[in-house]
């Protein structure tokens with residue numbers, strides 16, 4: 001399989017103060033929903049920490065690095081402007097920090113369906 005084109009995983013790691021968790025989740029509930037239409041997009045999950053970390057993970061999977069870069073340089077920025085471009089108090093970031101992790105998918109499996 002080495003050298004075969006497999007997907008890339010991009011995880012945005014968000015540090016979220018306890019009192020900002022609800023705000024963060026509400027913002028994601030109202031997210032743009034644009035990523036779904038982006039070329040090469042394969043998967044998104046917002047992961048809420050339960051044990052072992054207190055950081056939220058924004059998991060995304062893409063057909064290729066190029067597809068991710070294309071999203072980052074355009075639709076991503078629009079999707080991060082927030083609902084109706086609100087200002088002031090309302091748009092203060094819920095996260096106090098963020099880090100981007102990048103992975104290549106080496107192996108994958110899905111359930112066998114009868």
Ligand code: HEM
Pocket residue numbers: 010011012014024027028030031032033034035036044058059060079080081082083093094095097098100
């Ligand atoms: C500067 C650091 C970042 C912060 C604080 C942040 C936070 C957020 C928040 C609060 C939302 C909900 C929508 C909104 O209110 O804007 C959102 C949407 C999203 N974020 Fe980020 N984000 C950051 C960068 C990134 C990066 C680098 C990625 C790449 C994996 C990413 C992936 C996503 C995705 C896929 C959505 C949903 C967009 C859609 O529905 O079209 N974010 N982000």
